[in-house]
Amino acid sequence: MPSLYEPYALSDLTLSNRLVMAPLTRNRADEENAVKPMTVTYYQQRANAGLIITEATQVSPDGVGYPSTPGIHSAEQVVAWQKVTEAVHAKGGHIFLQLWYCGRISHPSLLPNNATPVAPSAIQPEGDAFTYSGLQPFVMPRALQTDEIPGIVAQYKHAAQMAKSAGFDGVEVHGANGYLIDQFLRDGSNQRTDQYGGSVENRMRLLNEVLDVVTEVWPAHRVGVRLTPENSFNSMSDSDPQAHFGYFVAQLSRRGLAYLHVLEGDMMSKTRQVDYRALRNQFAGTYMANNGYDRERAETAIANGDADLVAFGVPFLANPDLVRRYRDHLPLNEADQNTLYGGDEHGYTDYPFYTESTVAEPG
Ligand code: PHB
Numbered sequence: 001m002p003s004l005y006e007p008y009a010l011s012d013l014t015l016s017n018r019l020v021m022a023p024l025t026r027n028r029a030d031e032e033n034a035v036k037p038m039t040v041t042y043y044q045q046r047a048n049a050g051l052i053i054t055e056a057t058q059v060s061p062d063g064v065g066y067p068s069t070p071g072i073h074s075a076e077q078v079v080a081w082q083k084v085t086e087a088v089h090a091k092g093g094h095i096f097l098q099l100w101y102c103g104r105i106s107h108p109s110l111l112p113n114n115a116t117p118v119a120p121s122a123i124q125p126e127g128d129a130f131t132y133s134g135l136q137p138f139v140m141p142r143a144l145q146t147d148e149i150p151g152i153v154a155q156y157k158h159a160a161q162m163a164k165s166a167g168f169d170g171v172e173v174h175g176a177n178g179y180l181i182d183q184f185l186r187d188g189s190n191q192r193t194d195q196y197g198g199s200v201e202n203r204m205r206l207l208n209e210v211l212d213v214v215t216e217v218w219p220a221h222r223v224g225v226r227l228t229p230e231n232s233f234n235s236m237s238d239s240d241p242q243a244h245f246g247y248f249v250a251q252l253s254r255r256g257l258a259y260l261h262v263l264e265g266d267m268m269s270k271t272r273q274v275d276y277r278a279l280r281n282q283f284a285g286t287y288m289a290n291n292g293y294d295r296e297r298a299e300t301a302i303a304n305g306d307a308d309l310v311a312f313g314v315p316f317l318a319n320p321d322l323v324r325r326y327r328d329h330l331p332l333n334e335a336d337q338n339t340l341y342g343g344d345e346h347g348y349t350d351y352p353f354y355t356e357s358t359v360a361e362p363g
Pocket residue numbers: 025056066176177
């Protein structure tokens with residue numbers, strides 16, 4: 001039976017184990033949306049993961065949706081990311097960059113010229129945007145004109161090239177969690193009547209066009225895709241996730257991608273309705289599972305063949321040496337909820353590595 005702690009051949013990369021650090025937004029980039037030196041330390045500390053997927057990183061200034069999140073479109077951002085990739089590689093780790101465009105999950109105050117956020121359709125998400133002046137209600141987004149879409153696709157291509165210059169091992173296209181690509185995929189947010197809306201073929205067109213250009217820059221086996229068939233986060237819904245995502249996954253399966261990364265179920269409630277084993281079986285390549293896995297569930301999923309890789313978010317954030325802690329059944333650090341988003345090194349690079357003198361927390 002395969003084990004979580006054994007190496008894994010991810011196409012031409014040999015991962016030292018099957019634990020992946022999931023993408024985690026930490027809001028610690030500088031005013032130019034470049035990562036700071038503390039981010040080099042943060043990722044290097046976690047290079048024991050078989051693979052790191054970076055925090056979501058915007059492909060252009062138009063793609064921003066949160067304060068202090070990094071980009072991959074300027075020379076300064078590339079130089080800053082280079083230090084991260086070098087530090088991770090120096091520890092024998094591997095790292096993919098996640099390519100992000102927020103769409104309607106943004107706010108005019110975050111966008112160039114106070115632009116109105118864009119979306120497939122003018123459907124206002126419920127809830128609030130995080131802005132530099134606190135929470136502000138989401139605004140009614142502007143439906144993209146058909147002829148604007150090639151410009152967005154071109155931004156993904158540019159970002160993919162910049163990610164290559166920065167020394168990443170690959171890129172993950174963020175097609176999940178209610179951001180722009182997912183807004184096109186799911187029918188709760190896409191009510192377009194042009195070739196980007198209506199049928200599953202049409203709703204997948206943006207993702208396909210993005211993958212077409214990204215795989216002109218990277219070989220397909222260095223490109224992953226993240227999907228969330230039933231995550232309600234960011235006001236998302238779909239009328240038939242099993243059927244619709246079954247179609248999307250079967251199409252993705254033909255591309256020879258590095259992996260399919262699925263946030264299974266709902267991020268908040270952790271409930272699931274979709275049959276993920278069935279979905280996984282529609283994808284010929286590497287399947288990465290995520291959302292609420294702990295050591296035992298992950299070990300079981302790998303042993304059963306339900307997943308090839310398991311991505312851990314909060315456990316990796318709080319435990320830089322998560323691989324050792326799980327493998328040796330060592331106690332875990334708890335994540336500090338107050339320092340997840342924004343701030344300095346505290347709650348970022350100061351989570352302790354396990355030492356024999358570490359006092360185990362109860363439970
Ligand atoms: C977040 O900032 O809360 C966030 C960002 C990207 C995601 C999910 C959540 O994919």
